[in-house]
Amino acid sequence: MSEVSAIRGLCAxxxxxxxxxRSWDIRVRDQRFYDCVIADGSLGLGEAxxxxxxxxxxxxxxxxxILSCDQLCAHKNYGWRTSLAFLKARLLNVQSISQxxxxxxxxxNLNTELFEHMLGPSMAYSCAYWLNAATLDDAQIxxxxxxxxxxxxxxxxxxxxxxxxxxxFAHYAAENYGVEVVGITVADEQAAYARExxxxxxxxxxxxxxxxxxxxxICFDKAASIGMIEHVGTRNYRTLFSTVESALRPxxxxxxxxxxxxVSSEVGEPWLTTYIFPGGVLPSMRQLSESAERLFVLQxxxxxxxxxxxxxxxxLDNFEAWxxxxxxYAKPSIWNSQEAFYxxxxxYLSSCAAEFHVxxxxxxxxxxxxGHLPGCYTAAR
Amino acid sequence: MSEVSAIRGLCAxxxxxxxxxRSWDIRVRDQRFYDCVIADGSLGLGEAxxxxxxxxxxxxxxxxxILSCDQLCAHKNYGWRTSLAFLKARLLNVQSISQxxxxxxxxxNLNTELFEHMLGPSMAYSCAYWLNAATLDDAQIxxxxxxxxxxxxxxxxxxxxxxxxxxxFAHYAAENYGVEVVGITVADEQAAYARExxxxxxxxxxxxxxxxxxxxxICFDKAASIGMIEHVGTRNYRTLFSTVESALRPxxxxxxxxxxxxVSSEVGEPWLTTYIFPGGVLPSMRQLSESAERLFVLQxxxxxxxxxxxxxxxxLDNFEAWxxxxxxYAKPSIWNSQEAFYxxxxxYLSSCAAEFHVxxxxxxxxxxxxGHLPGCYTAAR
Numbered sequence: 180m181s182e183v184s185a186i187r188g189l190c191a192x193x194x195x196x197x198x199x200x201r202s203w204d205i206r207v208r209d210q211r212f213y214d215c216v217i218a219d220g221s222l223g224l225g226e227a228x229x230x231x232x233x234x235x236x237x238x239x240x241x242x243x244x245i246l247s248c249d250q251l252c253a254h255k256n257y258g259w260r261t262s263l264a265f266l267k268a269r270l271l272n273v274q275s276i277s278q279x280x281x282x283x284x285x286x287x288n289l290n291t292e293l294f295e296h297m298l299g300p301s302m303a304y305s306c307a308y309w310l311n312a313a314t315l316d317d318a319q320i321x322x323x324x325x326x327x328x329x330x331x332x333x334x335x336x337x338x339x340x341x342x343x344x345x346x347x348f349a350h351y352a353a354e355n356y357g358v359e360v361v362g363i364t365v366a367d368e369q370a371a372y373a374r375e376x377x378x379x380x381x382x383x384x385x386x387x388x389x390x391x392x393x394x395x396x397i398c399f400d401k402a403a404s405i406g407m408i409e410h411v412g413t414r415n416y417r418t419l420f421s422t423v424e425s426a427l428r429p430x431x432x433x434x435x436x437x438x439x440x441x442v443s444s445e446v447g448e449p450w451l452t453t454y455i456f457p458g459g460v461l462p463s464m465r466q467l468s469e470s471a472e473r474l475f476v477l478q479x480x481x482x483x484x485x486x487x488x489x490x491x492x493x494x495l496d497n498f499e500a501w502x503x504x505x506x507x508y509a510k511p512s513i514w515n516s517q518e519a520f521y522x523x524x525x526x527y528l529s530s531c532a533a534e535f536h537v538x539x540x541x542x543x544x545x546x547x548x549x550g551h552l553p554g555c556y557t558a559a560r
Numbered sequence: 561m562s563e564v565s566a567i568r569g570l571c572a573x574x575x576x577x578x579x580x581x582r583s584w585d586i587r588v589r590d591q592r593f594y595d596c597v598i599a600d601g602s603l604g605l606g607e608a609x610x611x612x613x614x615x616x617x618x619x620x621x622x623x624x625x626i627l628s629c630d631q632l633c634a635h636k637n638y639g640w641r642t643s644l645a646f647l648k649a650r651l652l653n654v655q656s657i658s659q660x661x662x663x664x665x666x667x668x669n670l671n672t673e674l675f676e677h678m679l680g681p682s683m684a685y686s687c688a689y690w691l692n693a694a695t696l697d698d699a700q701i702x703x704x705x706x707x708x709x710x711x712x713x714x715x716x717x718x719x720x721x722x723x724x725x726x727x728x729f730a731h732y733a734a735e736n737y738g739v740e741v742v743g744i745t746v747a748d749e750q751a752a753y754a755r756e757x758x759x760x761x762x763x764x765x766x767x768x769x770x771x772x773x774x775x776x777x778i779c780f781d782k783a784a785s786i787g788m789i790e791h792v793g794t795r796n797y798r799t800l801f802s803t804v805e806s807a808l809r810p811x812x813x814x815x816x817x818x819x820x821x822x823v824s825s826e827v828g829e830p831w832l833t834t835y836i837f838p839g840g841v842l843p844s845m846r847q848l849s850e851s852a853e854r855l856f857v858l859q860x861x862x863x864x865x866x867x868x869x870x871x872x873x874x875x876l877d878n879f880e881a882w883x884x885x886x887x888x889y890a891k892p893s894i895w896n897s898q899e900a901f902y903x904x905x906x907x908y909l910s911s912c913a914a915e916f917h918v919x920x921x922x923x924x925x926x927x928x929x930x931g932h933l934p935g936c937y938t939a940a941r
Contacts, residue, residue: 472845
């Protein structure tokens, strides 16, 4: 039982008890929990949760404690599956065009009903802005508006939205700022949804990879990419920046909204990339600066990372409420089990909320200009 | 005369005439002008100006045209002296402690009277903030206040000011925000001036290199470094960041105010590093991000580069007004000539004003935190 005592020791350092009485303590339901964590670190912890080997009344609190301590899931403790992921990232372009399509199949085409209930009417699948907002939908609209104001959108301008998702931002910008928008998404179902949503507005949706978009044809005044570069992969940042640069007129502005990691890495968190975002990896400020050099001038940066915790918690509440009432036919499954999917999704949203709560990742809004701006750029807040 | 036609061709591309009638045209006074520029690029252009080989009624306009075009002074056209500087930067730590002292002797101990007249009562030797200011002094005070607000200074906090110059910011922060300040400067005359200026306030001045400062002794709540990292050298950025990190309490804030280059380089502009700032080199966002990784979390960035043009033009006006009335004993000289010094200084301020006017460099105000902040950081503007 040396594994048990090793795990107990690590948990104690994180102030998480095993079978204790506090809301964030771990209750072990199956002894295989210990093997999973020893063998696969953070990947094993998540898998053990999916399999029902452990519980916590306050899953968010439990993972927050663990991440603060950073012992259980430290990079050095990665098991062999993680090492394999590192190797793969070095040898292959994991985020190739064909791989990206398969990511879209896995995640974004998953189940529109789930996302509609989880994300609410804005259908925005990125960090909201809670500065003057009390509800998720208000906070997502506030985020859309913040981005429009940071881009200094003016009527009649042309805006490129790379990674437009279900079209929520394109719709908002076209309706409220009178701009013409071209949105790009790689997921068929998102493209269809976005076209429907934006009916009657000057919004065009291009369904394809950003590398397939014919930038030479149209010149854009502004560009935005909201929560999409996390899927792009470190090898392709430069290509993304140079695609946007080619599409913009001189002095055009580009707003990049991205989760960032304080540490440069070529691979993402093992559990998340296995079950939620295949090929996902968070850029660091260092990697973004390297990739933007000579293409763009950075004008403004704001970290809104702490806003992601209430966003993710609101998504979790919405997801749980939907699950209770949803038809069994609408519920996705994994390993042929709807229960495992439910636990996977709870673990996904709770662990990400915890990650932002403890500051393990940030959310950067960066405003770049193509070349020099005549006056001083002033960013909205 | 192939040199003459080569230079004329380059000037024509920049829309600068040779011996034309426009205010920004070059009037050649001595044919050696052509040799200087051909042999040494931007270094030769400046030296030829110092020697009186050429004139322009609007020196700022002339250099702005040249820099916009970027033909005459392109990096590829550097002469052998510049190549030597590249080599030296690779082989030596040009910004060693002893070299830094000699920089201080050359520049900051130069002539306090000159700086008093050029900089005005704030004695601030960095980009001012003209958002709601009409005079240089108001704009410098506005910059001081912006930094205090970005640092969220609170009464009783301890502030470290690395590169405090003549103590203007330390004085402002102590007097208006009730903080205790330790200022660091390497220049004896600045230290003496700063101590005098801050009499009666809780301000202590440490005269020495930042690498000599005993960070272990005092724990600071906040730190600022305003217009100093430009002297630090690419090899030492990491040391500077880690010195500040050691000096700060957890969750402490660090404001870095620096001119930045859009392109990473290990050496500075050849004329400026030869005559004005030996060992000076502008960091890029890429170099700063690399150096801050794992030490700090970037919370906010603002580019105020366009504010440097009016700042430098105000310094030029002040310098010229002083020169007209100053005692001959107070005027510095170079090459045993006060006239050459005067031309050198005009060229320095005019060419830097032009550089910011055309966006060849930026001014970044970066706010870093030591570790995670509990709430969302909000930056003043």
